[in-house]
Every structure is written in C-alpha cells, then in structure tokens.
Amino acid sequence: MSDLVRRAEEWLAQDPDPETRDELGRILDAGDAAALMDRFGAKLEFGTAGLRGELGAGPNRMNRVTVMRAAAGLARRLGPGKHVVIGYDARHNSDVFARDSAAVLNGAGLRVSLMAHHWPTPVLAFAVRHLGADAGVMVTASHNPPRDNGYKVYWGDGAQIVPPLDAEISAAIDATGPVDRLPLGDEWETLSDAAIVEPYLAAVTALPTGDDRDLRIVYTPMHGVGGEILLRALAAAGFAPPAVVDAQFTPDPDFPTVAFPNPEEPGAMDLSLRLAEKVGADLVIANDPDADRCAVGVPTRDGGFRMLTGDEVGGLLGEYVIEHTSAPGRLVAESIVSSSLLGKIAKAHGVRHAETLTGFKWIVKAGDGLVYGYEEALGHSVGSDLGLPVRDKDGIGAALTVAGMAAAAKREGRTLLDLLDEQAERYGLHATAQASFRVADLSLITAAMERLRSHPPQALGGRAVRSVDDLSAGVDGLPPTEGLRYRLDGDARVVVRPSGTEPKLKCYLEVVVPVTEPGAVPAARTKAADDLESLKADLTTALGL
Structure with missing residues (x-):
C-alpha cells in the first residue's frame, strides 16, 4: 500500500488537470487500496x-x-x-x-x-x-x-x-x-477546413462511384464526428441529401441513444432502421463515432430492413472496385479473420490477393497496386487506379462507393441483396459470424487461450479439425500474433484471438456452402446459419467462458 501511495502522490504532484487531481485526492483521503491498485498497479x-x-x-x-x-x-x-x-x-x-x-x-x-x-x-x-x-x-x-x-x-x-x-x-x-x-x-499551425478537409473531399469524391445517383439514403454518424463531412461528400459527389437520424447527428461524447456506439452492437441501428422504413430508403449508411468504419443496411424482400455484415460488404465492394479499375498489377487485401470470398473473387478476375494480420496498419502494407482492403469489423479502404487516398480504413470513402454501387444496381432493377445472391451462385455462399466474449478480468482470456492450446478440440460444429495454425509462431509469412486458426472439414474455418483494443476474446467463424443450381441460395443460407450456430456452441464449450 505504501508504494502505491508514493506513486499516487508523485503523480498528483505533476498532474495539470484539476479534475483528475480531485479524483486521486479523494482516493488517497479514503485510503482506497483497491482503487489505487486499479490505477497504479498497471499501466x-x-x-x-x-x-x-x-x-x-x-x-x-x-x-x-x-x-x-x-x-x-x-x-x-x-x-x-x-x-x-x-x-x-x-x-x-x-x-x-x-x-x-x-x-x-x-x-x-x-x-x-x-x-x-x-x-x-x-x-x-x-x-x-x-x-x-x-x-x-x-x-x-x-x-x-x-x-x-x-x-x-x-x-x-x-x-x-x-x-x-x-x-x-x-x-x-x-x-x-x-x-x-x-x-x-x-507556436503551432492551425489547419483550416480549406487546408485539409476540402483536399480530402476532392480525393474521396474521385473514387470509382459511377454515374448513377438515384438513391434514397438514411444516414447516422452515431453521435460522432462524421456527419458534416459525409453530407458534404455526398453533395460533392452528386447524391441527394440523405435522411439523417436527428437524435444521433450532433456529436455527443455520452452517446445517449446507444448502449455502445458501434453499429455492430445490438440495438445501435434501431433508430436508423425505423427511419429507413418510414421514408422507404434504398440504403442505410452508418459511421462509427470517428467515421473510420462504415455499416450498411438494405431493404429486405419482405418489406423490412437488415444490416449487412462487414464480410458481405467486403465481397460486394471488392468485386465492384475490381470491375471499376483497370491498372495492371492490382491488389486486393483483407485480414486473416475476414471471409475467404475476396480471394476467390480476385482469382476469378485475375487480380492479386493478399491476407494480412488484423488491423489496417497491416492491410495497407499488403503490397504495391493496392486498390481495396477490408476487415470484417466494418473497415474498408477504397482506392482507384491512382491508389488509396487514405492509407487506413475510411468510412466516408466507403460510404460514397457503396452508394454508387447501390445506385447502379437500382438502375438495373436490382438491390445489394441481389448482388449478394449472384456472388453466392458464382463462388458459393460464404457465411461468417463472430462470437465475442467480453471479460472484466483479462486473465480469463489468457486462461482460455492456454486451455485451447493444452486441450485442442478435435471437432467443432460436427466438423473434424483438419489443421491448427498457432498464429503466435507466425504462419504463411505473417508476423507472429496471439491467436489460433482452425481449418475444418467441409470448407470451414475458425479463428480465435484476443481483441487489440477491448477486453474481449473474439472468435471468427466461416462456412462455405456450395450453390449448385439457380434458386438454391435461400436453402444454402439456412444451412449456413445452422452450421454457424453449431460452431458457436462447440467453441463456447471449448473456451470455457
């Protein structure tokens, strides 16, 4: 306790913030050892x-x-x-x-x-x-x-x-x-809108968005900072103003309408989907609070709406960008936890394909000629024959390109769901899902990974484990990273890794169901959903969380 008190007092002496000084002073006055350990027992x-x-x-x-x-x-x-x-x-x-x-x-x-x-x-x-x-x-x-x-x-x-x-x-x-x-x-320079935002907008509006603009969009920035920039980008590209979710448009650090300000989280998109039904939208677009991610929702054939997964958007955008670029030596890239579909699309179009570790710091370094990169967690970096305007995930550029793709499909009497079905017929239905385990104690994640290594599962979801890659040893020329990858019989895959930014253990599941005849996609989707649930159940047992 005395060492914690000493470190806290040293911290207090240098802290310029009256709010955190008051916080720490109250903890010291109360002699709260647990609070001191929580703040000074680690960094x-x-x-x-x-x-x-x-x-x-x-x-x-x-x-x-x-x-x-x-x-x-x-x-x-x-x-x-x-x-x-x-x-x-x-x-x-x-x-x-x-x-x-x-x-x-x-x-x-x-x-x-x-x-x-x-x-x-x-x-x-x-x-x-x-x-x-x-x-x-x-x-x-x-x-x-x-x-x-x-x-x-x-x-x-x-x-x-x-x-x-x-x-x-x-x-x-x-x-x-x-x-x-x-x-x-x-003595520092203050960057004005004209100095940096306008050049950024010029760069992203030069992405391959086509010429079609007849589209009704609903948009939310999820209480973040993307709203003004996205509206300006859509206008500069020639799209009509979207219907915005007013309650989520103004930046608010408390994110009052959502439990977690992440479009992937349950309930986060409820206001957007309700507005989409009300206005008869063709497309729903959401950015996360710093607008580096882009989520996409579409009308279903029964009159409702659903959100597409990051992998579904990744397959659609990947093929769209390939079809709208022509430079020799083009490359598309994805993380190792993303769907294997992009690799099959690239092979069919004669374009190079690369897998990298998770994170755009790796994806954008996949190689020369990169025109598109993505990861399943709603991150996309869209480029053109001139390269990537942003060497990181960019929810604004992705939103513009998705809008262009959806508008082109609408002109042909199709929707993004039709495009997904067509991809399933060409390449097989690639269905993915994620199982995440949020913990209060990070030691539980370490114990779960040790359990998998000491008692590796022989089968998952009724499929035999064909091979196991310990990513911590480095595989396929990739740098070492904490994680395990299981390849299963019947063209299925599971990757288990700790999150790099949150106290979570993340599991990424994929099954591929062949589509052998026209009209067989709905049945393939049903089978894939059942297979993914079986994988989740067995994996949860194996993890012991």
Missing part, C-alpha cells in the same frame, strides 16, 4: 494501436499526464525539426489531449499542425501524406464506450505504426520524467 501499454483506455487518474487510465508522456515519447523518437499533424474527435477531453500533445511536441522542437475542429480519423490519416508530415496523432477511442479515450499514432506513410516503431516509442515514453518539467510550446 496502459503503448502498442501498434497506440493507447486506449478509460478516462481517469493514474498510469492505467487516459488522462493529461498519460497523453503528455506519450507525446514526449513520440517527440524523442522523431527528433527536433520533424513535422507532426494532430487530429481529434468529439469525445470527452479529446480537444484537451490534442492541445497538450501540440504543446509537448512543439516544446521539444517539432513543427506541429493542429486541426481546427473535431474531424474524422480518415481526415487525419489523409492529412499526414497530403502535408508530407513525418507523423500524425489522432485522439480517439473510435467505437469504445463513452468513458474511454485513446491515442493513435501514424507514421509518414499515412498508416498506423507497426513494430518496431511501437516498442521504440514505448521505450521513449518510459524514459520520460515528470510532465511538469517538460518544455511546452505554443
């Missing part, structure tokens, strides 16, 4: 996803001290004279953390460009390359709960950092002394 680790965690006092929380230390570590790794662009979303303290970062970086002798407003993450990723900067920082926790915030670092190539940069920056952070001794600057 947020800086990795390839940067930092992300709950707001509060101490090294195991996101706060001004944690952020200033991160900025000081980044400054040390870059060195004086380098240029850093900083962006931020509308979460609690995002603007404060951005200004603190600017002050620390500028005080260390770096040139800083700070965005004038809370704008989407893809705008920051675009800005790094557009301005020729050496690095970028985005203060965001994406779709995490309201009490979280985060700190993402981009390098000069416009992509998120990968090893060994993460370890080098982390070591520099650890070498940082008390933040109240850091020199602070106040």
Whole structure:
C-alpha cells in the first residue's frame, strides 16, 4: 500500500488537470487500496494501436499526464525539426489531449499542425501524406464506450505504426520524467477546413462511384464526428441529401441513444432502421463515432430492413472496385479473420490477393497496386487506379462507393441483396459470424487461450479439425500474433484471438456452402446459419467462458 501511495502522490504532484487531481485526492483521503491498485498497479501499454483506455487518474487510465508522456515519447523518437499533424474527435477531453500533445511536441522542437475542429480519423490519416508530415496523432477511442479515450499514432506513410516503431516509442515514453518539467510550446499551425478537409473531399469524391445517383439514403454518424463531412461528400459527389437520424447527428461524447456506439452492437441501428422504413430508403449508411468504419443496411424482400455484415460488404465492394479499375498489377487485401470470398473473387478476375494480420496498419502494407482492403469489423479502404487516398480504413470513402454501387444496381432493377445472391451462385455462399466474449478480468482470456492450446478440440460444429495454425509462431509469412486458426472439414474455418483494443476474446467463424443450381441460395443460407450456430456452441464449450 505504501508504494502505491508514493506513486499516487508523485503523480498528483505533476498532474495539470484539476479534475483528475480531485479524483486521486479523494482516493488517497479514503485510503482506497483497491482503487489505487486499479490505477497504479498497471499501466496502459503503448502498442501498434497506440493507447486506449478509460478516462481517469493514474498510469492505467487516459488522462493529461498519460497523453503528455506519450507525446514526449513520440517527440524523442522523431527528433527536433520533424513535422507532426494532430487530429481529434468529439469525445470527452479529446480537444484537451490534442492541445497538450501540440504543446509537448512543439516544446521539444517539432513543427506541429493542429486541426481546427473535431474531424474524422480518415481526415487525419489523409492529412499526414497530403502535408508530407513525418507523423500524425489522432485522439480517439473510435467505437469504445463513452468513458474511454485513446491515442493513435501514424507514421509518414499515412498508416498506423507497426513494430518496431511501437516498442521504440514505448521505450521513449518510459524514459520520460515528470510532465511538469517538460518544455511546452505554443507556436503551432492551425489547419483550416480549406487546408485539409476540402483536399480530402476532392480525393474521396474521385473514387470509382459511377454515374448513377438515384438513391434514397438514411444516414447516422452515431453521435460522432462524421456527419458534416459525409453530407458534404455526398453533395460533392452528386447524391441527394440523405435522411439523417436527428437524435444521433450532433456529436455527443455520452452517446445517449446507444448502449455502445458501434453499429455492430445490438440495438445501435434501431433508430436508423425505423427511419429507413418510414421514408422507404434504398440504403442505410452508418459511421462509427470517428467515421473510420462504415455499416450498411438494405431493404429486405419482405418489406423490412437488415444490416449487412462487414464480410458481405467486403465481397460486394471488392468485386465492384475490381470491375471499376483497370491498372495492371492490382491488389486486393483483407485480414486473416475476414471471409475467404475476396480471394476467390480476385482469382476469378485475375487480380492479386493478399491476407494480412488484423488491423489496417497491416492491410495497407499488403503490397504495391493496392486498390481495396477490408476487415470484417466494418473497415474498408477504397482506392482507384491512382491508389488509396487514405492509407487506413475510411468510412466516408466507403460510404460514397457503396452508394454508387447501390445506385447502379437500382438502375438495373436490382438491390445489394441481389448482388449478394449472384456472388453466392458464382463462388458459393460464404457465411461468417463472430462470437465475442467480453471479460472484466483479462486473465480469463489468457486462461482460455492456454486451455485451447493444452486441450485442442478435435471437432467443432460436427466438423473434424483438419489443421491448427498457432498464429503466435507466425504462419504463411505473417508476423507472429496471439491467436489460433482452425481449418475444418467441409470448407470451414475458425479463428480465435484476443481483441487489440477491448477486453474481449473474439472468435471468427466461416462456412462455405456450395450453390449448385439457380434458386438454391435461400436453402444454402439456412444451412449456413445452422452450421454457424453449431460452431458457436462447440467453441463456447471449448473456451470455457
């Protein structure tokens, strides 16, 4: 207890934030050992996803001290004279953390460009390359709960950092002394709308969206920062203004209408789908709070609406982009947990295909000629023959391209569901699902992974396990990462991995059902749904969670 108190008092002495000082003072006055252990018994680790965690006092929380230390570590790794662009979303303290970062970086002798407003993450990723900067920082926790915030670092190539940069920056952070001794600057450039948003909009509206524009769209930014930019992008591309979910349009860091501000979460899209039914929409589009993800909903044949999975959108967008680009040596890429459908599409069109580790930091580095990359968690990076305008997932560019694809289908009397059925007939029905286990104690995830390794399942969902890849050893030329991949009889696959940003164990399931004759897709979907449920049940038992 005495060591925790000492560390807390040292933290308190350097903390510039009266709110977290008050929080920590109350904990010390109360002698609350559990609260001190929670905040000072561990620390947020800086990795390839940067930092992300709950707001509060101490090294195991996101706060001004944690952020200033991160900025000081980044400054040390870059060195004086380098240029850093900083962006931020509308979460609690995002603007404060951005200004603190600017002050620390500028005080260390770096040139800083700070965005004038809370704008989407893809705008920051675009800005790094557009301005020729050496690095970028985005203060965001994406779709995490309201009490979280985060700190993402981009390098000069416009992509998120990968090893060994993460370890080098982390070591520099650890070498940082008390933040109240850091020199602070106040001479940074403020990036206006004209300087960065307008060039970004010009880049994404040049994506292959076709010429068709007859489409009724419903849109929600999920209380985040994508609303204004998406409306401007649609208008610039020639689409009519969408019907917006008013209750979710204005940025609000408390996300009052949703339990989790993630379009994938149950109930998050209810307001959008109700509005879509009311206005007779052709398409529903949602961004997550920092607008790097794009969710898509469509009318069903029985008069309702349903959300497409990230893999369904990935297959549709992948084929659409391939058909609307022509440069030699084109490449499409996806993460190892995404559907195998994209690889079959690429082979049929004579286009190169690559699998990478999860995360767009890997996808955008898949190789030269990349025109499209995606991961199943609603992340898409759409390019053209000129390449990717954003070397990260971009929910605005993806939304524009989906709208163009849906408008073209509508002109032909078809819907995105018709396009999905046609793909199933050509390549087989690729059905995917995810099982996620959120835990309060991360040791439960470690124990579950150890259990799978020591007692590997021989069968899952009635299918024999044909092979097991331990991803921690590195497979197929990929860097090592924590996870297991099971290949099952009958063209099925399961991947189990801990989340890199949330206290979750994630399981990714895929079954492929052949479609042997026209009209057989509904039966194939029913069989696939049953097979996925069987896989989930057996996997839950094997994990012991």
